[in-house]
Amino acid sequence: MRGTDGVSLMAFIGLLTLASSSIAQAQTASADTSFFVTSAGSGKGADLGGLDGADRHCETLAEAAGIRGKMWRAYLSTQGANAVNAKDRIGRGPWQNVKGTVIAKDVADLHGPNNNLTKQTALTEKGETVKGRGDQPNQHDILTGSQPDGTAFAGNQDMTCGNWTKSGTEGAAMTGHHDRMGLDESPPAKSWNSSHATRGGCSQEALRGTGGAGLFYCFAAN
Numbered sequence: 001m002r003g004t005d006g007v008s009l010m011a012f013i014g015l016l017t018l019a020s021s022s023i024a025q026a027q028t029a030s031a032d033t034s035f036f037v038t039s040a041g042s043g044k045g046a047d048l049g050g051l052d053g054a055d056r057h058c059e060t061l062a063e064a065a066g067i068r069g070k071m072w073r074a075y076l077s078t079q080g081a082n083a084v085n086a087k088d089r090i091g092r093g094p095w096q097n098v099k100g101t102v103i104a105k106d107v108a109d110l111h112g113p114n115n116n117l118t119k120q121t122a123l124t125e126k127g128e129t130v131k132g133r134g135d136q137p138n139q140h141d142i143l144t145g146s147q148p149d150g151t152a153f154a155g156n157q158d159m160t161c162g163n164w165t166k167s168g169t170e171g172a173a174m175t176g177h178h179d180r181m182g183l184d185e186s187p188p189a190k191s192w193n194s195s196h197a198t199r200g201g202c203s204q205e206a207l208r209g210t211g212g213a214g215l216f217y218c219f220a221a222n
Contacts, residue, residue, distance in 0.1 A: 033067045034220035035095035035103050037142065037178060039124035041214025046143060046161035046173045046202040048216070051076060051084065054164060058218035065125040067098075075193070075217035077145040077152035078163040086193070087111060087150025091221035098127040111150050117192045119179035122217075130215065132179030141175035141198070141212030148187075148194045161202035169201035175212055193217075 038061055041048075048054040054074035062072055077086040093106040101121050104110035110117070119132045119140075132140040145160035146152065153159040153174070158166075161173040174197050182189025182196075189195060200206040207214050 031067070031069065032096060032100060033062075033098045033125070034070065034093075035097055036062070036125040036218050037122050037130050038215045038218060039126050039128065041143075041204075041207075041216070043204065043214070045167040045204040045207055045214055046164060046171070046198070047167035048074070048076075048143075048164040048214075050164050051078060051089075054216060061125045062218070065098075067125060070220040071222045072218050073221045075144060075146070075150075075219055076164060077147075077150075077160060079145070079152050079154075079158070079160050080163065083152040083154075085151045086144060086146045089221065090219035095219055097121055097123045098125065099123065107150070111148070111193075115192075117178070117180075119181075122178040122192070125218075130178055132177075133181040133211075137208065137213075138211040139213040139215060140177045140179045140181065141195070141207065141210055142178050142192070143173050143207075143212070143214065143216040144176050144193045145174050146176075146193050147174075148191055150193065159197060161198075166202040168203055169206070171202045172197040172199070173202060175210070178217075 054076055058072035058074055073089040075086045075090055078084045087107055093104055095103045103117050104115045109115055130139055158171045159174045161171045174194055176191050176193035177195045178192055180190045198206055198210050200209055
């Protein structure tokens, strides 16, 4: 009887050790996460509360997922006299998703032809895949307001839904395809950050109508 109890106790200790090891590994993975696609938008279309609101949204989602100790920045550009380039907001890299896969080693790599941002790697903070072309509903339009090189648009044409403050029928926002798929094989159709503008305004309904859900990219800037 004593022998059986001893075996049971050792087995129990072994399970605890394995569980502790798994938890430690999960915590390490979370600590190293430096990129994700938001699992949800603001709920108000492209009105994200400006860049500050978008950054807070990244931070809130990361905290809820147990990813702490990071300074999160939304990959979004703004226009006008004080225009901001998305590429200048996100730090130097490298960046990796919640599973430890490296997306890009630096800013140049991220905006170059060999980055590793795909449907399989552009995961949410929860480690989930975002629905893309061929899924129902298609949500591959990711808000960026940016040109292919990560810079802001010049001129008066709205490409940022009023610098991320509009949620009505006016304005538009440039989006990218996280799954690198579109209606054809052209570079814009395959662009992760500059594929096409929203149509019909900046509301949640307008974003859904062009294949989106108001999601955006978050990068750890430190």
